[in-house]
Amino acid sequence: MISIHSTTRNNHAHRGPMDGASVGKVPVNPSQPSCPSPAGITGKSYISWSQVSSYQLCPKAFEFKYVLRADPAFVPSSLVFGTAFHDAVARVSQADLEGAPRPSAEELASEVSQQLRASTSVPLKLAKGESLESLDALASRMLSAYLASTASHVEGTSICIEDVVRGVVDASVPLVEARVDHVYQRQDGSLVVRDVKTTRTKWSDDKVAESSPQLQLYATLLDRELEGLGKVESLEFLTVTKAVKPVVRLHQLSVAKEGSQNLVDNLQQVWHGIESGVFPARPGWPCKSCAFNDRCPAAIGGGAA
């Protein structure tokens, strides 16, 4: 059983690490007999793509965030900025679906600015050389570039915009939840899944390939969820660079026919680690922006004593 509904992205750190309020009521099929539940470990009956990628990046950080549910020391500005940018893009897509005029770049940038300044119990951590004003200007440039890009117009009719999809990928792993940026239907009836990324640099082909499991997973979930409507036949990453002159680029992928088993294998490995309580630290470049590095003994550059 798969369910789908819409949600508003929220900064996890603003809401507390395990606050599921942003997800709302997603019906889950309790009659799924053989699907394991991580509720005893994470407090949730499903695993999300965010959790999977977090575990793969650093199991220790996963433990802090999802198992111990520790308060983060800060929230990176990139996270808040990315969330606000996604909201702005979703507004544009929704206006297109409704046949309404698109909001202006100024209007959208103003909303990003408000989100950056929203009161929070967790301090916002700005990157080196960054200020709220510089982020405002960056948002304005990126949104102008996005609105001017032909890639911001989808060749089809939107079906999902910022929706949550939850379903069974394989009976050996828990329910999987995914937040889907955009799904649209082409004239030929096929479905396209699009994910929007704000990036520091242009994505290489290797980076696209490295990120593709996320969309392959979404395709698997949506094929079941939207059965009867159409098959997911294309995947897209839309990247917008955080630059003086932002570049909007569309990276298109096809749905991997052999990808499903690889996906299940990856999920099984992650789930096996989680349920076995295997949370080793994986020190490296992510430590710098990890909100738990102040209490992690293995953190590089400013870890716990």
Place this chain on the structure above:
Amino acid sequence: MPLVVNVGLNRKASRDYQSAGVSINLSAELDSGLINDPARLQAEVAKVYAQAQAALDSQVQAMTVTGTIVRPGEPGHMSHNGTGHGGGDLSDTQTRSEPPQEGVTVTGAGASTGGIQNSNSNNRHRHHSGTGVSDQPAVRQTRGGSYGGPVRPATESQLKALKSICRRMNLQLDREVHEEFGLESVDQLDVRQASALIDLLKERQGQVVQPRRWS
């Protein structure tokens, strides 16, 4: 050019402040030669209705066996309004808003409207299941819980769009939903119907909408 027949049936019952409903929309492709043979065409349409009726009966049966409540995820599960006082029984108070031979639309494939339309002046329903063909019955339940049918309820973004378009056009959404699909409420729209309705309303606004082929 093939003929496409779309039929829809629904039942709704309420008791003790609870309401429950089940609906089916079924599309079938018929031999285009039938257009010249009204008697045979009517017979074929009646067959499609019979199939829809049987599927609806099956759903209602599943719901009433356990006193209406069917566990989420099971075939026949549906959501209920209210706080759970008593249980409505569809078989007691069923209403069929679309008797056979009423509200039938037959169109040539690829056309959005047109063809033969039999309609009751008091209960005129136009049926859209897209402009293509589906040979699978789409049994679905009201929104709000788990659902067992192959066509899922409309997404939140679709519902939001429909509400916004209707507000802009001064239309009553539930009324449009009833007129187009014979459904009681916008909550009963499936994802395909919602998409078709968005296209239709945008067309009425004078916007260009590309026709789509449905799987």
